[in-house]
Amino acid sequence: MTSPSRRSFLAIAGAAALARPALAQPGTWPAERSIRYIVPVAPGGSQDIVARLFAKHLTEALGQNVLVENMPGAGSNIGYEFVARQKPDGYTLLAGSDSLSINKTLFPKLGFDVTGFAPVTQGVRVPQILVVRADSPARTLEEFVTLARRSPVAVGTPGNGSLSHLIGEQIQAAAEIRWTHVPYKGGALAVNDLLGGTLQGVLINIGAVADHVRIGRMRGLFVSPGQRTGALPEVPTLAEAGLPGAEAVGWHGIVAPAGTDPAILARVHAAIAQIVKKPEVAERLAALGLEPVEAPPEVLGELIRADAARWAEVVRRARIQPD
Template identity: 65%
Template sequence: MSKLSRRPFLTFAAGLLAAPRLARASTWPERTIRMVVPVAPGGSQDIVARLSARGLTELLGQPVVVENQPGGGSNIGYAAVARAAPDGYTLLAGADTLSITGSLTPRLSFDPLGFAAIHRTVRVPQILVVRADHPARNFAEWLASGRAQPSAVGTPGHGTLAHLLVEQLARAANTTWTHVPYRGGSVALTDLMAGQLQGVIINIGAVTDHVRAGRLRGLLVSPEARTAALPDVPTLRELGLAEFSAVGWHGLVAPPGTNPAIIARVNAASREVAMRPDVAERLASLGVEPTDEAPEVLQAAIADDAARYAEIIRRFGLSAA
């Protein structure tokens, strides 16, 4: 067979090999989709995931079922999705911890930068909260009380953005805090309410309702400007701590190798859900900012953040344990 005659044959053969994948993408979804949330129920990551799942169920025409798999700084859920078939029927409600865990946790069974990005659903500031009856009325008073008696500060877990912020703030303030990691932010908040912690650093969406109701008091938030959801809480910049960047994200990713056509379809649906007036209003009320972004934006953010957080982890000698 000549080179000229062989080329059409090879093209035809390649088309046959690709056809099943393209066909699956064109008919997807044909059954229930599983959305793994790698934290416990009740926190902002879980809330955002459930809002997304409800809207995606409507737009994709198949049930999107939320499955919480907390633990291991989200790595249990991450590993489960990394092992899943890249067929579009398993999605991950991921977060900024994807950019942290590779530098913080050795010998992972998966590549945290290898997931197929779909949509950065929201940007998520961090907030430090205390109980409303805590004697400290502001961050300076809270630091002073912590120097007199070391504070126990809870976070949603090792390897979270809150964990990095705890360590950075403690060093900057020249004080010692006991970092208490939990399997999700809602569990940390339960212990804070019970008086077993002096403070919690957490995604703002998990506590806005508590702060508004007077059960908790916010002492600082992480973005450069105050959030409209809690306008009375000062920013890191206002407190002279502008060098600490701690605005994370919640969003959707898929197992490595997922068909780009499926990624594009979920991205379009997820963006539509996030921009719906009722959903956008609910997200804004939590203090998180919905986004209308392509998959490439999230893919770049994951890689860029990984480089930045790796430097913080190296500088402070942090580890997951």
């Protein structure tokens, strides 16, 4: 016979179990409802385009609607914080990027761990590139460095604290030069000012300028990953351009709230790995200058942690402040 105290304990435990949010089980997920896919930037940019492309094909692959919601603001932290506070039940996904690692130091007073999300998939690699006008006297990175030593040079980026900005700070430290950094609200105006002669260079994601380079309006001096890119295979890597060790990888992918079941994460990762192989998806990504990545979730997690430590040093050394 169960004692009164034992019955009381069981009643309390049962009530507590009912009070806890029920997490989706891998066997039933995502049958219960639609999946929210939070994009922490405004519509229109490459991160938003990739998220919408993934959402469309994930809807088909998972048999459940994957609905994109843009939550821009505060350097992506509004969307990041929203997702960090959601139940880890698989019904909220986040369009993550390299800013997860950067923001950990750039915004030191965040009320959540920006690198603490559960990694799902890196999705795509986003090469960065340094471009100059076709009539620039600098035909190589070495010549651009020499130019910067002789006279003032202005280099535009998509914004303070962006990956392009941090790569530029790395290059200046390694080459022992200083140029004038000109941050923009996005890359389009920077590209226009380079073409107009206001800037001597622009550091930006490759998709924003690939067509300009192909038709001879601009010249690429390096790409940021450790290997050449399919978008502009003639442009050398940083190591080939003379600065080994300064390589950096931008990415647009997916993370989820910490504690999400690994089986759910693995299912989304496996779906994306197949999605990026579809001809229409591969063609769209290539047009944006993006490269698919099939690394497992743990590799993305290590990249986020390693980059957080790396960029923290750059942010502190250069005393970078968010816009």
